[in-house]
Amino acid sequence: MTGRDRLVAIIVAALVATVAAWILVVGPKRNEAAKLGGQVTAAQKQLDSAKGQIAAAELDRSTYARNYQVVAELGKAVPQDAETPSLIYQLQNAATQARVDFRSVVLAQSSSSSAASATPGATAGSTSTAQPITISFQGNFFHLANFLGRIERFVVATNNKVSVSGRLMTLNGINFAAASSGFPHITATITATTYLLPATESLTTGAPSTPSAGTSTVSGSGSTTSPAPAAAITP
């Protein structure tokens, strides 16, 4: 073997060794680094997502008192149980103000049908149990019409607000006929539906029991916990 041949062999061996080292040693290391780069990105996204959740939760936490007030007010419209005394009181009060004579009330068995089954966007926990009711009154036509308006205005919904001053009632049917004393006295029989929360739900289902829990702040350097002022919330 001449010197030239030896030189060529050495060059070839060096090239082979270089390629082998790249493929077997350096390449996998670089691949691992690239994979870890992806994992870093994923972890960063996970952290950002968690921070976003915290921000949203903090916003909800800041509006907790308002939400509790809303739920409590809505509880007057759709209570947890029948609350018949309250219902009778509200009907009697409305009848007195409308100058009609509250004659009778008959409550039927609650229906398991969901009043909100057709509600877009309503969650599964927002369904209500329907409570049929039949009430009868006596008065003149205009007073009875006024009375119907009053009981429908127990709950007034606008685009942004629901004002509640009594039970939510849907008037399914009305029947006006001359009273036994004759015109202009009219006996009105009204079939209506009131609504109750499902038996599996309480008025403030899921309400945090410790609203004054600390505020957690997560930063790049770690997390800190600062005491939050006691929330002025009374059920």
Add this chain to the structure above:
Amino acid sequence: MRAVNLIPNEARRGSGSSSRSGGAVYVLLGVLAVAVVLVTVYVLASNRISDQKAQIGALQAQASQAQGAAARLAPYVEFAKLAQARAATIRQIATSRFDWQAALGGLSRVVPANTSLQSLAGAVAGATPGGSATSAAASALAGNSAGPSIALTGCSDTHDDVARLMSRLRLVNGVTEVTLQSSTKGGGAQSGASVSSAGGGGGCPAGSPSFALNIAFAAPATGVTAAAASPQAASSTPGTTAPTTTTTGGTK
């Protein structure tokens, strides 16, 4: 005379070690350079991996803490959703109700002076208006309506007055259709089957037609009422309380 090169062999031009080794020195230097590059790349990659592992650990720890904090605040989120859902449900029900007061007010404004009503039965879509108190035919008519409907019976002086009443009823806000069931001029105090079945108010005067008609209203904009109300309306029709229901409350 022969020339003699007095320069030592190792000092002569073109006769260095590389020449003697045939360029192997350069190859060796090249190999070393490549090795240095490979080692450098390897070390850099290793350092990068170490940094990334540390970064991942830190990020995961922060994410874990953040998720823990979010989990602690989750009840507030759920409660906010609950409040929104209940408000949406109640708003949906409230806005889908039929405005009976407005309907009756409109009705009262268009009934002519020489026309009197004997009975009025209204129902939302799907419910039978009036139950047993009104005529079955009127109930059937109303039951076919897609929206709320009111069945009327009453007396008028002439058939023309009944026609006038129907025309004026069409002026009531929300009325989509006014259908006449009957207009019957009888000879006695109890004239007309539909009127006599209404009960309670006495019949029409002799020679005055008694009428029965149905007023159909447009359905409220958002219609959950009928779906929710129909089962209850059927089971709570006045005077026909189902035996399966339990009753509470009082009656004067």
